[in-house]
Amino acid sequence: MANTTDPTLAPTGPTYGWCDWHEGPSGTAVLISVVEQCSGPGITRYACAPCREQRRLVPYGQQP
Template identity: 75%
Template sequence: MTASAPALHTWCDWHAGPSETAVLIDVIEQGSGPGITRFACAPCREQRGLTPYADRR
């Protein structure tokens, strides 16, 4: 699965609910321990102008 492919029943961090259209938006790396990933569904991406992580360059 690629970072921009929709994940079934992934949690949307913006509306705090499950989504079938959520994709990876942000990866927050931490110096110690695992990093944090944030996902957003299609409506939240559109409303907030969020760019999928895989589309950034």
């Protein structure tokens, strides 16, 4: 059985997310909101640093 917690086995290189506000790829996208639904998967929305600054969006983990 492989050891999946070994940090040397983690993929290297840049990882890119998706910004739902400007609808494009981003290296700075963080989770902004989670919309839960009664049935089926919920929806998550991510925003990049420029969109967060322009729209005064607060990351999900820092919201009250």
